[in-house]
Amino acid sequence: MKGRWVVVEGLNAAGKTTLMDGIKEYLHSKEQSFTHSREPGSSIVGERIRSLLLDGKESGLQPITEVLLFAAARHQHIVEVIEPGLRTGKYVLCDRYLPSSISFQGYGQGISLAVIKKINDEATVGLVPDLTIILDIDPELAAERIAARKGEVDKYEGYDMEFQKRVRQGYLDQASNPKIGGPGKFVVIDASQSPTDILSECIGWLKHYEL
Template identity: 45%
Template structure:
């Protein structure tokens, strides 16, 4: 693949969207061709699946259904836009990817992580991020930074969100080649400086 694939991960309110926006600006300033997408969603079909996933009215959704819907949304996003962009040599920046399903549905809900990885391999056409940045923040602090109207996942218990955080920390340990962990105890600018270092190293900027 000619392009590069960078994913931004972390719990609620950890600063993913803030940092991805700044990174896009940085890359555009360096005349890079980029594609920025978010999960779940990013394309029409996947955004429809997103609505189902985040709808607070869907109180009885099974863990299996939830896992597969995230994967379905991802599969469509990969085929429709991520793969073509990578083939064209673009830098793809994605707000969440497969690691989110491992952290939220695996560590959070207790779905078997090996099964998630197998289904994930199918859903993603076996593409893997070249670089993943995980933002780690104290769970309560992160949640306090999200909007007051919570979606179906955000409104889960603090214990759930703590398991998600633990999942991310374990992923970072297990896949230290691909994943860079950033502790969010600094200003947006200071965090962006660290993000830039990792991104610039990958892209040889």
């Protein structure tokens, strides 16, 4: 693979979209080609699965069903977007990847991490991002940001504070423990900073890892 693959993770309202926009502007300034995608989504199958998974209404999906659906969308994402982008030498910027399943379904919903790993070993075909950036935010602050949007919340945004705290811990554990997070480089950035400071720190890590 010739390209570079960067994943941005974190609780909802951590600032992933704003950071992604900043990274894209930075890559434009460097005349570096890139593609931007999200999980679940970024394929016809993935977007349909996204609608089913993130519907704020009660869907009746069991947690293990959600793991399987996320993995199915992830595999389509890899085959249709990530692999082609990397082969052509592009930066591939992904809003969420496997760490989300470990944090939300594993830590948040209590699904065995071994089960999540087994399912995703098949779905991810062994591909590992060059860098995973975790935007770390206090769940209370994230909830305030979500409330300030005054829009419809997705299913995971509507879960209680204890769930959000478990998800946050899942991200921090992955960044600090390779046995949980798996291969690849993890960086944790304080998401309570200004968007400018977050972007500056992120670009510093991109340069540090020569991405």
